[in-house]
Amino acid sequence: DEEPERTKRWEGGYERTWEVLKEDESGSLKATVDDILFQAKRKRVFESHGQVRLGMMRHLFVVVDTSRTMEDQDLKPNRLTSTLKLMEYFVDEYFDQNPISQIGIITTKNKRADKLTDLAGNPKKHIAALKKAVDSTCIGEPSLYNSLLMAMQTLKHMPAHTSKEILIVFSSLTTCDPANIYELIKTIKGLKIRVSVIGLSAEVRVCTILTRETGGSYNVILDEGHFKELLMLHVKPPPASSSSECSLIRMGFPQHVIASMSDQDAKPSFSMSHLESTSGGPELTLGGYYCPQCRAKYTELPVECKVCGLTLVSAPHLARSFHHLFPLDAFQETLLEEYEGEKFCEACQGELKDKRIFTCPACKKVFCVECDLFIHDTLHCCPGCMHTDGTS
Amino acid sequence: MASEDEINILVIVIDVNPIWWGQQAQREPKFTLSKCLDAVMVLANSHLVMARTNKLAIIANLYQESHFLYPSKNWKSGDDIASSGDGKYELLSVANDLFAEEIRKLMDRKVNCTQTETLLAGSLSRALCYINRVSKEVEAGQDVKSRILVIKAAEDFTLQYMNFMNVVFAAQKKNVLIDACMLDIDSGLLQQACDITGGLYLKIPQKIALAQYLLWVFLPDGDQRSQLLLPPPVHVDYRAACFCHRNLIEIGYVCSVCLSIFCNFSPICTTCETAFKMPLPQMAKTKKKKVKTVN
Numbered sequence: 240d241e242e243p244e245r246t247k248r249w250e251g252g253y254e255r256t257w258e259v260l261k262e263d264e265s266g267s268l269k270a271t272v273d274d275i276l277f278q279a280k281r282k283r284v285f286e287s288h289g290q291v292r293l294g295m296m297r298h299l300f301v302v303v304d305t306s307r308t309m310e311d312q313d314l315k316p317n318r319l320t321s322t323l324k325l326m327e328y329f330v331d332e333y334f335d336q337n338p339i340s341q342i343g344i345i346t347t348k349n350k351r352a353d354k355l356t357d358l359a360g361n362p363k364k365h366i367a368a369l370k371k372a373v374d375s376t377c378i379g380e381p382s383l384y385n386s387l388l389m390a391m392q393t394l395k396h397m398p399a400h401t402s403k404e405i406l407i408v409f410s411s412l413t414t415c416d417p418a419n420i421y422e423l424i425k426t427i428k429g430l431k432i433r434v435s436v437i438g439l440s441a442e443v444r445v446c447t448i449l450t451r452e453t454g455g456s457y458n459v460i461l462d463e464g465h466f467k468e469l470l471m472l473h474v475k476p477p478p479a480s481s482s483s484e485c486s487l488i489r490m491g492f493p494q495h496v497i498a499s500m501s502d503q504d505a506k507p508s509f510s511m512s513h514l515e516s517t518s519g520g521p522e523l524t525l526g527g528y529y530c531p532q533c534r535a536k537y538t539e540l541p542v543e544c545k546v547c548g549l550t551l552v553s554a555p556h557l558a559r560s561f562h563h564l565f566p567l568d569a570f571q572e573t574l575l576e577e578y579e580g581e582k583f584c585e586a587c588q589g590e591l592k593d594k595r596i597f598t599c600p601a602c603k604k605v606f607c608v609e610c611d612l613f614i615h616d617t618l619h620c621c622p623g624c625m626h627t628d629g630t631s
Numbered sequence: 632m633a634s635e636d637e638i639n640i641l642v643i644v645i646d647v648n649p650i651w652w653g654q655q656a657q658r659e660p661k662f663t664l665s666k667c668l669d670a671v672m673v674l675a676n677s678h679l680v681m682a683r684t685n686k687l688a689i690i691a692n693l694y695q696e697s698h699f700l701y702p703s704k705n706w707k708s709g710d711d712i713a714s715s716g717d718g719k720y721e722l723l724s725v726a727n728d729l730f731a732e733e734i735r736k737l738m739d740r741k742v743n744c745t746q747t748e749t750l751l752a753g754s755l756s757r758a759l760c761y762i763n764r765v766s767k768e769v770e771a772g773q774d775v776k777s778r779i780l781v782i783k784a785a786e787d788f789t790l791q792y793m794n795f796m797n798v799v800f801a802a803q804k805k806n807v808l809i810d811a812c813m814l815d816i817d818s819g820l821l822q823q824a825c826d827i828t829g830g831l832y833l834k835i836p837q838k839i840a841l842a843q844y845l846l847w848v849f850l851p852d853g854d855q856r857s858q859l860l861l862p863p864p865v866h867v868d869y870r871a872a873c874f875c876h877r878n879l880i881e882i883g884y885v886c887s888v889c890l891s892i893f894c895n896f897s898p899i900c901t902t903c904e905t906a907f908k909m910p911l912p913q914m915a916k917t918k919k920k921k922v923k924t925v926n
Contacts, residue, residue, distance in 0.1 A: 586760035
């Protein structure tokens with residue numbers, strides 16, 4: 240439990256944030272500002288899990304609370320708009336890091352739950368739905384039971400080798416349930432679905448129990464920046480639970496056919512994914528991806544073929560997930576003064592100006608701060624190692 | 632007219648594999664490495680002249696190493712710039728002189744390697760780090776548009792697939808276009824890279840006309856390309872190769888743990904050594920026959 244001396248936030252003194260900033264001799268604040276920025280950057284580079292099996296194929300349902308409390312203006316302009324904006328960013332990043340996974344969105348208000356979008360692997364539909372949802376009104380109370388039930392009914396049919404997850408963005412402090420939620424929690428735990436909650440107001444006991452029983456995480460946000468950080472924690476594939484089975488999944492790799500108007504054999508045809516689209520009209524296209532099993536046409540990948548059920552992907556989609564399986568080790572941090580060699584960053588050829596430099600443990604080359612962040616966030620492979628050893 | 636707020640960065644990666652160029656000099660004496668470098672210098676100068684805020688970098692790719700030819704480590708921006716006698720823009724004369732000097736230094740070194748393939752992933756990753764650094768150093772309010780042009784001579788090094796794909800996805804994320812100018816052989820990896828990042832892929836029919844192709848196709852930047860009639864995109868083969876035989880397959884089996892691709896069902900994944908559940912055939916229910924007991 241907490242120490243008895245720690246005062247509650249409303250009892251404590253003011254946080255003297257101005258004392259953090261210190262001026263140097265010439266009166267400039269640049270050194271301290273740089274230091275603060277640097278610390279913020281370093282927080283983002285966290286250690287890898289090591290050799291842990293990850294759940295790469297994920298089926299995630301996001302439940303967004305659209306009840307009365309979402310009209311509160313503590314997040315600008317109001318909680319709903321801010322949440323939906325961050326959700327769009329989350330959907331983009333999620334499909335970037337997990338290209339063969341799927342997302343579905345559920346909203347809950349007025350003691351009911353509605354499915355905004357079904358489980359799908361294409362980000363465009365979700366982002367369009369999220370943009371439209373900004374205009375919806377926030378009324379009533381959310382229902383945790385109904386939203387969990389709706390998500391569970393779809394997830395229980397998913398094959399065993401996938402990682403089934405639910406992420407709830409919960410802003411209200413109450414929930415209105417038609418039945419005993421603890422029974423539902425037991426059922427969800429039995430189906431091996433992992434539920435995580437991001438709270439916008441305060442800690443709610445039922446959420447604590449829900450996440451503890453199912454093995455998820457529960458966090459309450461401090462401000463918008465913290466909200467974004469917490470959402471991004473869910474983008475990375477989670478360690479797979481020991482009970483998930485591993486199996487060989489049958490997938491198709493269709494060829495992209497580009498036909499131009501001058502080809503005599505090219506005939507315009509409909510794509511199967513447009514049969515259900517209500518926006519625009521059915522579009523005739525000349526080229527596309529043809530399913531290797533049933534020759535149905537699709538305009539975009541990844542998609543599950545509606546005719547024969549085969550999952551269609553392209554090889555780069557699988558390659559995008561490789562960096563999760565072979566994560567890059569964190570570089571060792573040393574001071575510039577102690578380094579004897581030439582003071583140039585190996586990757587960008589710039590002079591090493593910052594007082595901290597980073598060394599790769601494998602190839603022993605030094606990198607500057609910017610390159611270290613870039614390598615770990617985006618590149619996922621060390622330029623120095625690529626030169627000494629040509630194999631991947 | 633390019634506004635002051637836009638900075639265009641062009642990074643040129645040249646493949647200087649000595650074995651390929653040596654053989655090339657014997658095949659076609661009219662097109663040698665020095666002619667190629669002349670054409671590249673023309674492109675580099677043109678790019679610098681297009682707008683005052685354009686930036687340039689040139690990297691030479693030699694087997695598994697890459698060297699920055701321009702800007703080089705030894706050049707600091709405060710040095711005296713010798714004014715050229717013919718009234719040329721000083722930046723151009725400095726750039727050309729540095730470029731020539733660095734290439735000479737590179738050629739004087741003794742290299743022991745004898746492989747004929749080039750490893751592009753290293754140079755591309757360095758180019759991306761350079762672009763990243765320059766983007767961070769601009770003032771607020773300035774737009775940075777960057778692209779990488781790869782001039783490739785020799786064949787691909789097939790073992791670099793994973794590093795190469797990591798670099799390509801990083802480029803796509805940072806909105807960096809990767810263009811490719813192939814002198815000799817088609818390269819599947821670069822075709823995928825150009826397709827994913829939205830760049831141009833061109834195999835030059837006549838090597839002697841390299842300068843024309845560079846100026847016509849690769850000088851305009853991303854925004855201007857929509858208004859020009861450029862070579863059509865090539866058909867990219869996105870089929871995966873199975874891990875056991877390296878054949879291109881249309882339907883395959885993917886391990887859910889390590890994402891390796893197999894052409895046939897096997898009980899154990901060879902990469903991560905997980906045992907899979909075998910799908911058992913459905914057992915038909917045997918009907919119980921009533922046995923009549925004879926009293």
